[in-house]
Amino acid sequence: MNEIKVVVKGVLIKNNRLLIVQRSQIETVGAGTWETVGGNLHFGESFETALKREFSEEVGLNITVKNQLFSTTFHTSKTRQIVLLTFLCDTKEEQITVSDEHEQYLWATKDDLLTLLPQEIIEDFSQHNVLDLLN
Numbered sequence: 001m002n003e004i005k006v007v008v009k010g011v012l013i014k015n016n017r018l019l020i021v022q023r024s025q026i027e028t029v030g031a032g033t034w035e036t037v038g039g040n041l042h043f044g045e046s047f048e049t050a051l052k053r054e055f056s057e058e059v060g061l062n063i064t065v066k067n068q069l070f071s072t073t074f075h076t077s078k079t080r081q082i083v084l085l086t087f088l089c090d091t092k093e094e095q096i097t098v099s100d101e102h103e104q105y106l107w108a109t110k111d112d113l114l115t116l117l118p119q120e121i122i123e124d125f126s127q128h129n130v131l132d133l134l135n
């Protein structure tokens with residue numbers, strides 16, 4: 001059965017660094033890869049509600065959701081398509097607690113992002129000027 005999934009992701013920047021998280025080594029898909037915080041839109045949720053919930057679950061942060069930066073769509077298998085929307089986010093909080101879903105977090109510099117992120121995320125970030133938000 002074909003499946004289409006909506007994913008919301010956040011670009012959270014503090015002190016010129018962008019928050020990324022590394023998928024747990026025991027994940028079945030993409031173990032150990034780095035990504036932005038976020039996940040599945042649940043039925044009935046707004047983008048904002050979903051992203052706030054994901055930040056709270058994944059890194060223990062209360063955030064505010066600002067403007068949308070870009071959207072994209074891709075397949076993770078022949079029958080599974082993702083529609084991914086990325087929003088600029090903000091927080092006043094400092095304390096991060098990663099959930100079991102992730103191994104660790106990093107406040108990444110532009111160089112860190114270019115070294116650690118998968119090519120498809122770097123391409124999306126470059127194409128939509130996300131890296132320009134960092135000096």
Ligand SMILES: Nc1nc2c([nH]c(=O)n2[C@H]2C[C@H](O)[C@@H](COP(=O)(O)OP(=O)(O)OP(=O)(O)O)O2)c(=O)[nH]1
Nearest residue numbers: 007009029030035036038039040072086120121124
């Ligand atoms: N093309 C692209 N992919 C991205 C970006 N940011 C980002 O996290 N991804 C990837 C990493 C993940 O493989 C994928 C979906 O994220 P996800 O958190 O829903 O992961 P998942 O498929 O394991 O979801 P789940 O089964 O755990 O619910 O999106 C981006 O900006 N562009």
